[in-house]
Amino acid sequence: MHPVLTDELAAGLFQAAHQPLIRAIVDNLSEGVIIADAAGTLLYFSPAARAFQLFGLERMEKDRWRQHFTVTDPDTHQPFNPENLPLTRALRGEAHSAHIFIRSDQNAEGQYLHASGRPVKDSEGKLLGALIFIRDTTRERQAEARQRRAEQRFRLIVEAAQEGIWTIDPEGRTTYVNRYLAQMLGYTEEEMLGQDTLTFIAEEHRERVRNNLAQRRAGISDVHELALRHKSGRSLWTIISSNPLYDEEGQYSGALGTITDITRRREAEQRVHQLNADLERRIAERTAQLEFSNRELEAFAYSVAHDLRAPLRSISSFSLALTEDCASQLDSMGLEYLQRIRASSQRMSDLIDGILSLSRVNRSEFQVTDVNLSALARLCAEQLRRWQPERAVSFHLQEGLVDRGDTRLLRSVLENLLGNAWKFTRERAQAEIHFGALPEEPGTGRVYFVRDNGAGFDMEYQAKLFGVFQRLHTQQEFEGNGVGLATVQRIIRRHGGRVWGEGTVGQGATFYFTLHEPTRTPRRSPPWST
Template identity: 40%
Template sequence: MKTDNQSRVDAPLPEVTIPELTPDEKQELRDYWTVYVAHREDITAKLQEMASQHPEFKFILQNTAAQPTVEEQARNRELQQNAVLHGEWEPYLKNLQRQGMGYAQTGLSFRAWFEIVAAFRKYAMPHLMEAYGNSIEHLLSAINGMDNFLDIAMSNIGDAYLETKQQLIRQQEEAVQDARRQQQTERRFRGLLEAAPDGMVIVDQQGTIVMVNAQTEKLFGYTREELLGKHVELLVPERFRDIHPFHRSQYRKNERLRPMGADLDLYARRKDGSEFPVEISLSPMTTEEDDLIITAIRDITARKHAEAQFRSLLESAPDAMIVVDQRGVIRLVNSQTEKVFGYDRLEIIGQPIELLIPKRFRKRHSKHREGYYDEHPVRPMGMGLDLYGLRRNGTEFPVEISLSPLETESGLLVSAAIRDVTQRKRMEEDVQKLNEDLKQRAAQLEAANKELEAFSYSVSHDLRAPLRSIDGFSHALLDDYSEQLPEEGRGYLERIRAAAQRMAVLIDDLLNLSRVTRTQLQPKFINLSHMAEEIAQSLRESRPNPQATFSITPDLMVDGDPHLLHIVLVNLLSNAWKFSSKQERPVIEFGQKAHTKERTFYVRDNGVGFDMAYVDKLFGVFQRLHSISEFPGTGVGLATVQRIIAIHGGRIWAESAEGKGATFYFTL
């Protein structure tokens, strides 16, 4: 039941008013937009603070202006930006119109929108003054841009609001007319109820019988007086009575015209205690006094006997046999259908026949099915075409299908005899699928390699040259003019050099990462222990720490690419050396984990460790769990390591605790 204040308008949005802006007006919008984007969070916070003191504002901000999810907020900002900066107004204004329609449907006045706009101007103006206070020309431009932007928005919100209000008024007028017609309908209803060929039982929300017809008395053996005022469970077999009130309550949550217990065997109970099979349809009915449910009950005993005989014939068929109704709903299957498609019959009875058809054919099949019912001849399906079925596990298989119409009491049914012809088709399908997969993968690989080549070229030629110039000229200034520069100036130059050098390292790391993705493995039988010893010695020489010790398990042999695995160990051992450097006695281990199903290597240190809450970020590009001032690095090394391990068909993971070191495990 909908009350008047719950009425909604589901109508197309009015046509948006696209602003025609001069170049000066566009510049004014951009001047305003620059400041607004920089201070959006502050302005929004102040609006929300104001809303908390004003219930009407709070309702508007929470239900029409504010986006309910982070993704939708980002989308709204993107629409705003595209409108202001690129002139793509229509998507943004359509979004505003949807807000205007929703606002009108709340029943609140439009005055509050003007107060919000006034508050927005109030909170935005100080930021405009601060940004352009030194230039009255720019300040006026930004203010004009803000006013123009708000006018455009309010115009479109207002159009949608007013049109929605008018439609709501029309709905209310129609509701009055509907009430009059309903009174006339109810008078006719009582006469039609008595003439119905099925048992008609009307119950209220509590399940109490309030009306029955003569056919109900005939079906159940009760008099009308014996039924009125009793619970409808009186007519339900005892074994179902406990659960029946629950089903009634579930129906009330979604009241609509539908069969009761679709695809289930339903039974009713007569006065003498005997049971009989029934079909039941439920329909909600609203009166001035109460919301009622109309129950139409049909005795289907004779039909059940005929169906039992038909099922016996169906089960003896050598092919999968499926019977569907005119809506394409599966009504009956045999045991061969279960074998062919992999479903239990209870899983597919009541489902659309398209469940057993590959997705790419489903839309087309629905149209062909409707066309067949117009003529319904006995014939093969899809003559001259390759037909396919879809198993429960998602695999497809070729089939031959014959169709036959079945005239029944409840309407026309179609019987489909389905034969699996996989053996005849499998070789051809396998070859075709393999060729398609190879073409697709080759195209994807070629596109990826082209992108990586372009990236590497750009990094090598377009980024390194400016960095060399920055570093070189900074060094020259320090060498040639150091005495003429103040200490602060020399500090700036040294910081410039350090930043340029860090950027150069980052570029090298990114190049290594890009090369890894397109490197073809050249596996050899190698000694990882020897490789680790060489890297450890290099670390001792380049970053001496007499207190540090390495523990490397000897003779760990693997099949792998020596160059790529060297990169893996360099990164892991260097990280262990770096993050344990502040310990009094750093200890770094490289070895193989014992008693595991797959060979698992590890690099362990007793360094600072990390919080396992952030372990998912560990192998992402540019992800760092420690500040660069504390431990230098680019955040690319572990991402490179992960890709190399993946190329080798392995995996890598880490375990750690803050202040207790870290262990990196990997398989190959």
Template identity: 40%
Template sequence: MHFDPTGDGFTDGVTDGARLRALRVAGWSLLTGPALYLALIFLTVPDQAMRGLGPAFVLILAAATLLLLRAGKARFATRLLVYGTFAGLIPTIVLHGGLQAPQTIALPLVILLAGWLLGIRHAAALTALGLAFVLALAAYPADLPAPITQQALSAFPIAVVLLITGLLTSYIVHSNDSRLDEVRRLGEALAAEKSQLAQIAENIPALIFHGDRDLRCRYANRRYAEFFGFTPENIIGKNVADILGEESARAIHSKLQSVLSGEWVHYNAVRRSAVDGRNHHLDISFVPEHDESGKVAGFYALKLDVTERHLAESALADSEAHLRLVAENVPAMIAYNDRDLVVRYANRRYLEFFGFDRESGVGRHIRDIIGAAAFEKAEPLLRQSLAGEPVHYRATRRSAAGEERIIEVESVPDRGADGTVRGAYALMRDITDQQRAEDEVRRFNADLERRVSERTAELQSANKELESFAYSISHDLRAPLRGIDGFSHLLAEEFGDQLDETGRDYLDRVRRAAQRMGTLIDDILELSRVTRLEMRRMQVDLSQIATEVLDERTRAAPGHRVECIIAPDCQAFGDPQLLRVMLQNLLENAWKYSGKEAAPKIEFGHEALGGEKVHFVRDNGVGFDMKYADRLFTPFQRLHKPEEFEGTGIGLATVARIVHRHGGRVWAESAVGAGTTLRFTLGRAA
């Protein structure tokens, strides 16, 4: 270690303090030692004052050295002290007897000091000068003064040299120990840093490669080695072509030459991974490695796996292309404006409507596209959208063809990641035809409402007439029928024995016809009533009604045994009075047409058909031919002869009328001799 050859300080910060202290000790020693020696000369041999010339010179140089150190001129002070002391020793040795002078032992000390403080070149130079001086003294000994004979004067220089040697030795040892400690500490720090860098290199999510000028691997982290099918150990020494393959190596040859010439290189490539066998997109950087002389000694390769980013970017690009395709072909006008109300995007329909192409339309102010008058009305709404509030409005716009068209506009603010409004999207639809259709619909609805009002009034009038007719039937027709039935009964009672068999048969026919006429009148009145009755909808338990109806029939005909199966909790929402009439007609119909079976059976329940709740009444009676099913719910239409089964043909028509009033439907499934199933729905299910 030595002084910085270009400055005034030491090159090693660890030993600077020790050397400066040693330099000061040497300076003070060379100041006090010669001063004491001069004092001894003047006290003991004042007649030999010339012998103090060398020590006096050294004393002056030592004082100058200390002053230079105080001024911060360490390099100059060191050279002055070393070379000045050597120069002062020459006359001192010559004047004290040459090689026999005790001061000669100081020459090795000065050389040692020069080597430690100034470097090997200065030590070699002083060694050469010292050898030349010693050889010169050996060659010309006769001309030198005799040595001093006083014991004190002879011992003093030796003592001073030994003292300085001891002090400098202690400082040198201390300095070397400090340096060794520092080297050890730096070595440990370097090892720790190297370990840390190795940990980083091994765990960083990147592929790292270090190659020399011959393109051979000097280091590769585990990710890199395993990616190309190697281990971190067996990849060392492999050529780039051995790792990447000949084709890939040739493809990047120019890039490798560029990095070896000192350039940074960046590119993207696709490489197949040995780990999963898939192609990966890599972001690759080549960085040159420079040695101490500045020459390129090799290069580093950093490869980032950006496959996911590439896939995301590709997906984003596909999405943008898809959205652009949709935007260009959607049956609407789409535009985007920035905060300055300049159109930055417009689809084909928008541009064609206002008579622009993409080059002339995009980049224009909205005022220049829709016109000043339209812009004056729309600007407050546009500003409202740019303030962050969605806007919906209708406006009139003149098309490129000169037509006034009604446009429906939906303006939505475009917000950045920080929530700041950057612009607005506008979705516009030409609703002129729709508006005309709506106006036509409104006119049609108004006319329809007028007609409905008229028809309602007519219906109310017809209902009143029907009510009057029902009243007439009830009062005007029943009285004659009661008379016919009553008088025919009296005739049979009082004069029956006077009539022959044919007369009595005619009389029975008159009575039965009158009774059927009464029943028919009752059924017609019931049908009229269910048509006119105001509905009161509520939750109705159909199972309970069915049970009550069948119980009544069982009590009325105790000898008629029928197996009745009623599903529990059959609920419906409707008018309870009308629903009772409906079920009564259905169940009595089933009771009647299954009455001739040996083991009659009637079933009531519900089921799900096509997601819809359907109720049913099923019997095992005579059934009917399905080709007559369209007549089943028509008033006065019967599928069986009166002598086979009594009835008027009104019951199922009444059922159909009640079901339709509830918003439902009714239908039948049957086969001759296989029974009948009547199904119905009632609109809103419970």
């Protein structure tokens, strides 16, 4: 019986004296109320019942409402057995409720209702009629349908995911796994449900998992690598993203984990680590061999250079003695031969000096300090002017260029580059030699340059510039031993930089260099080339 309508009140509905009061109560109920007599005649529809778009008549005979109401099962939409209708059961003296789907002449679309029938008897137990309470459940059914669709979509997504999905309860027992995770571990979903999480964890990681579960209870999420145990006993490496779960009251209800199998990646990483270790070992061995070979070559070159000096001095001395003491006994051709011997001896001596200078670059101790390159360039320029004071050369030296490096070695760089510029501009009536740095750009290192307006060179032979004993001009055109630029390159490399040259025949040359490059700086066009 409805809590407002006691048996006495309900029986009073059939007594004329009580009907106004009791109907006033019924009319204010939120549920629709239909009153039927013992013969099944619908005597009364409350306003809420009329709002359901039923007939809304004050009275309807039993045969008539059976003709005009179509009642079906709300799930299958099959005809509802009339004998099980709440009204029919109530008229048999039974209280009964059911979910139904009902259509009427006035509501062809139909409605989902919850109908509850209650028999009404007098004090002697005689059936007076029945009360039917109806409540519209259409919105509830629609919400349930939406929820079922959402759950179905979620399940489809979860089952189609190429990642494992795993939920556990507060005690660490498995409450759900998707098919992907079960197959990953070699189980069926049913085999995993209800099992302790640690059953599927590799032995060496179980203590770690216990600690992780404690963190989930404390509300801490985590992403970590973990070894799971396959049904066959082998280990699977995975990445697990784990998060705590809470119920409607905010209480901890377990944890959710998404699992990615990274076994192949781990194996590949291990192979790469092994290959890197092997490569580093081989590089170290080769480097040691190369360093040993370089030391041997440098020692050999140093020794040979020193050993060659004695016979060269003898050749030079005896050829000079012949020239001075026996000149009258030699004809012009003999004297020319002696001159060639002396010139070749001097050339050989210059080459030996170059070899020794080149070997000293790597043999010398490297001492890094702040170096004023502008001051070094001035010293080199003054030295060149003292050497040939008769020449008209204009030096343009940028001030304030300071960098980190070995002072002695960087002075050698500037002596060679400025010395080359001095040498290759001697045919110019007014020689121009510049030293400075290009404007710095964000993300690039400083680029220094030495530029002249001298003989220049053909860029086709650029690759030969820094080779030992490689020369782009003959000895008759410009003297030299072909070691200067090779020395410059070695010094710049020791400073972690690069050196390169650009030139045009008859229009001069520019040599650029950098120091301490963290990354390879793109070559930039100088401002005067645009």
